[in-house]
Amino acid sequence: MRPVNFGIDLGTTNSLIGRFDNGSVTVYQNPIGHKETLASVVAFRSDRILVGDKAREYMLKDAVNVFGGFKRRMGTDEKYYVVNLDENVTPVQLSAYVLQELQRFVHGGEKPEAAVITIPASFDTMQSNATHTAGREAGLKEVFLLQEPIAASLAYFNQAPGEDHEGCWIVYDLGGGTFDVALVQIKEGEMKVVDHEGNNFLGGLDFDLMIVEQLIVPEIVRQTGIADFETELSTAYGPYEKLYYELLYKAEEAKKELSSYEATEIEFSTTIGDRRYDFNVTIDRAAFNQLLEKRVEETLSMLRQVLERNQLAAADIRQLILVGGSTFIPYVQERLELGTGIPVNKSVDPTTAVAVGAAYYAANKYYTPSVSPVEEHADIGSLLDNIVAAPEQPEEPEVQLVLSYSKMSKEPEEVLLVKVNGNVFNYSYRIVRADGGFDTGFMALKAKFTEFLPLLPGVANVFRLTLYDGQNRELPALGQELTITHGQYSIAGQPLPKDICIEVDDRENHTTKLELVFEKNSILPLKKTLYREISKTIKKGSDDKVIINIQEGDRYARPLSNLTIGCIEIQGKDLKSDLIKGSDIEIQLLLSDNRELSTEVYLVMTGQEFKNVFALSEKCISVARLREQFNDLEAEIRKTVKGFNYEENEIWAIQANSLLDGLLSHKASLHKLKDKERSDKKYVIAEAIGRISQEYDKIGGNERLQQLQAEYLHARDYAEQQLPACDFEQDRLKARFAQLVQNESQVLRTRNPSILQKAIGQLNDLIWEILTNTTSYLIVYFHRLKAAGPDAFTNYGAAQSIVRMADKALEQERFFEFRQHVYNLSHLLHNAQSMAGTTDFKGTGIG
Amino acid sequence: MDALIAVMNQVFEISRKLEEEHLSSRFERNFNKLNNIFEEEGFICNNPLGEKYTDARTDCTASIAGAEGRDMVITQVIKPVIYQKKDGALSLVQKGIVIVERKK
Known part of the structure; x- marks a missing residue:
């Protein structure tokens, strides 16, 4: 025996279904439209049967085929004549449709075999029996009835247990x-x-x-x-x-x-x-x-x-x-x-109270399931009894469905052709779209039929075709799922060979980075609008500029290593008014079937629009941006050479040095280039720098990348370990840590060592901040500073005076003040960390 | 989520009023941007005005004006259809409230 658990409020206007589980009741929502209630209305349209809200829409306009309020006629001999069917239906049959539809709300693969159905207090024996029959016709093996006021009271009493x-x-x-x-x-x-x-x-x-x-x-x-x-x-x-x-x-x-x-x-x-x-x-x-x-x-x-x-x-x-x-x-x-x-x-939700109460009641009612689990020590006799008593399952018909449809479509709807082999008599089918926006209702099965399936744009539309027998019982083995992807031609369109990215500023690191616009292997044509902010103020009439640099290549690479396929410079001279930092810029990018790039840039503040079309054969280079990229690369290679020398990694140092020499050989000619250079020189230099950048990324190959990945993970773990010990500003530092590791998977997947190096640098800065906000570390650090000689400080006298104040603060356990003194002391060190080189970064102007 | 859907309904209503006054072209960019923000939050708003209406369309709750027939179209949208994108799949979070009529 199993508890019934399912409670149904079969209402005059609306119906609901709930389930008792583990002490509480869940009222199921309609998978279509996510409402808890189902309108108690059935519509017999010319070719299909609709149940619920959709049926109610036709109540006024197709009154001869749509029926609601039939609960009031339960137990009478009244019949409704359905014009479209040319036959009569009874209130019991109509209630059975509603009860079947409610069972569809139950998700998780479970199918109710028994339920408690509520009836009004006014129902006489005939009406109660009719409700019982409707439950059986709806496929329930056992039906228990409960009066609605009792159900509502139970819902309340279960909220206030223990009370008299x-x-x-x-x-x-x-x-x-x-x-x-x-x-x-x-x-x-x-x-x-x-x-x-x-x-x-x-x-x-x-x-x-x-x-x-x-x-x-x-x-x-x-x-x-x-x-x-x-x-x-x-x-x-x-x-x-x-x-x-x-x-x-x-x-x-x-x-x-x-x-x-x-x-x-x-x-x-x-x-x-x-x-x-x-x-x-x-x-x-x-x-x-x-x-x-x-x-x-x-x-x-x-x-x-x-x-x-x-x-x-x-x-x-x-x-x-x-x-x-x-x-x-x-x-x-x-x-x-x-x-x-x-x-x-x-105290109880009045819309669900009856269903909830019915489910509570159902928790204490028991039925014999059709296939009961084999209990321990069960004797053969009782097992045989169970087999004999097991209610019949719907017979699987000997039919076979052959579905033809296009798996990809650009149309708003796609036709599905179904051929049915076998006997179709009395069977029906139903097709539902997974998002809940389409439902055919119950349709009579024919030997061959078509159905127009509406598609949501730009996504994979999943449809489920379900078959039902003459009693409207689902035949699970014959159900089929089909997916039609909208927005793609059924012939395979041309895929994008590489990522398309836009270069944007990375102000924190005083450099630029790439942001993905269209992903590799996306099917052309492609369109996207980016909404960004201007990251620096550009005065009207000035030489400052916003640079929109569209690149083809690897999104994880440095901008220099990729191919620029479109570049627009909007100068101060082009502006109608000043462009203030933080104002909006809208960049629309369109890549056509034949990979022609069109851009439309709109500056919200000035109301100006800049349109450009680039063919991929035409290279676009911004001299200003090239200079800055050159300087970045030079600084980075120098730093790396230093690092390699420190690690005594001679081979890599020699390779990096030779690339640095190659890079520097272009320095003079690059600086001579005019902003509006017409000759080929800028292309020659850009190509040479790009090649050096690619080769630089390859130094050390996988071994270097692995080393950097290990270094990154080590720094990350260390920061994470130290954070809980931090005495000041812990929340801010935790948030910063979360922000830094947010894109960790991308950082670890990069083939570009400089991205990893930057990430390690940021983590190291954070570790330093954590330590200098940890009292125990500050004490050790202070004693080290205190022991340093006069040569270590820029002003030894001032340092001595701060040391005295710090000592006093420490003695009196005024740690916040002590921290400030240690900070001040560290600033007097000869090798205090320099923040130089941060103000002259120009970038693209796009944040 | 409910607050965002309420905002989407208001945005829809504003755009509808502007259309009636033939002013919508002036605000096209703003509406595109708003829709972009909603999409980034995982919500997609669809105005089904002018679309074919059948009884299999469960994305709308319709009132039928005039006689009903097979050639119905949506002639008025009181609330738009809203879908939510979760794990790459869409699900209906608000049915459209529409009025449908036979094609004239």
Whole structure:
């Protein structure tokens, strides 16, 4: 035996399903649209069956084929004639459709075999039996029924366990379209519905309509002077039908807002006669409350009738439990409290209370599963009994589906052709798109059929085709999944051979870096807009410039090593006004099928647009940027040579030195180049520098990269270990550490040693900062400084005086002050760290 | 997420009002940038105005104005369709609220 666990609120307007698991209840959401509720409506369209919200859309316009509110007819011999099917359906069959659809909400592969289904307190035996049958028809092996007021009470009682619940309770259920009030009694542990009252045509939908008719229409009449506007507005197929639906939707939104705010506004525009009107109707809570007064009073009077019939006073009622979405309205809650004098309980979610209570009840109900797990010590006899008792599984039909479709498409929809081999009679299928935006509903299976599948642009669209038998039971083995990628030609487009990047400033390291725009192997054509900030102020008329440098090559390489395929320089002279640092720049890049690059640069501050088209055969070089890159490379090689010499790595040092010589041989001619040089010289020099840069990156090969990777990891680990010991500014330093290691995987994958070197440098700086914010380290460091002789300091006298102050601070354990003295002392050292070389960096001007 | 969706709905409404006043071209860049920001946050907004409407479209909640038929199009969008991108796959987070009519 297994606990049932599933609880279903089969409502007149909406239905829900919940599951008890490990002490709490989960109310499942519709995989399509992510709502917890499912509209209790079934539509028999000409070629498919729809259940839920989609079906409700057709209620007014296709009334002969769409059915809602059938719960009220359960247990009667009433049948609904479906024009499209030319046959009758019963309320039981319609309820079964809703119950089947609810089972689809359950994710994780589990299929409910048994469930508790709730019924109104007013249901007689025939109606209850009909609900039971609907559950069985929906594929449930066992069905347990529970009255809705009891379910709602259970939801509340399970929130307040341990409390004594003996006595009388009122369950007040005001939903979307119906109202019920029930008196629930708990006596000696037994719970029962003693009495009830209700109105099948009173609920939230009526309130929406009242807002339209009594608050919005008078305003339209006042402004337009059309006295019979209300009649015109509500005329079916009339001139204002669109406006009517818009207002109904907005009225519902306003109603929800008024539950939280004192006033709300409804804005809309429409053309009446030949004139266009803009309306802005303010509705305050007082006006809304006045609207509701009469209807809420009706519910109160029914509640009083129940009390009177049972000779009960308000004081005899423990609490009033609220159920149904309309009980969210503050006025309803206030009137109940004041009008009855009974305390109102708002602790359970009124929209899910019935389903939640049903699931709690289901946790204590048991059924025999169709395939029960083999229990330990089970005897053969009982196992055989189980096999005999096991309900039949849907038979897998001997059919085979052959699907043809294009896996890639540029069209907004793609056709799917399905050929079915075998007997298709009585089977149906359904196709759902994984994101929830498309659902065919149940379609009769044919030997051959087509379906137009709408595609979301630029993504892989996943569809699931499911087959069902005559009782609408899923046939899992025959389901199929298909993926159609939109945005790509079905013939393989031309892939991009290398990354396309843009050079942007890396102000922290006083250099530039590459940022990926289009990834290698992306299919052409490609388009992207980058939104960046200007990283330096450029005065109107000056020689300063913004350089947009588009490169082809490896995104992890240094800009110099890659091929520039498009370069735009926007000078101060081109500007209409000053371009302030921090203002926005928009760069749109388009790479056509034949790899022609178009750029469109827009400077938001000046409102200027610069358009360029580059063919890849044409090289573009910025002399200013080339000079800066040359200087960067020179400085970097010199530093590396020094490092190699220090590590006594002679071979690498010789290689680096020879590259440095080669680089320096171009220095003079580069400096002679004019900014608008027309000769070929700039290309010759750029190519030579680029080649040296590539060769420099290759020095030491993998061995050097591995060494640097190890060095990086060592520095990272050390920083991480030291951080917890840090006494000052720990949060800031932790954030800095997180920022530095954020792109670690990219840093470790680079083939460019300088990127690794820079990352190591940044980590080392951080380690130094951590140590100088750690008191224990500062003490050791201070004693080292204190022991240094006069030659170590630029001003020994001042140093001695700081040492004395530091000693005193340390003695009195004023560590913050002590830290400041140590800092000051370190600045007097001869070899204090220089910050030179940081101000003359120009870069691209793009941050 | 709810706050961002509320902002997206407001942006949509502003752009719709500007379109009605024939002013939208002046703000095209701003709207492109806003949409870009939303996309970077993983949200994609789609205005289905003018698109074909069928009963298999579960990305919209529709009210049908006039008679219903097979040739329905979306003629008014009150709220746009919003998708969220998670782990490379899209999922519907807001159904569009639309009014549909037969093609004229």
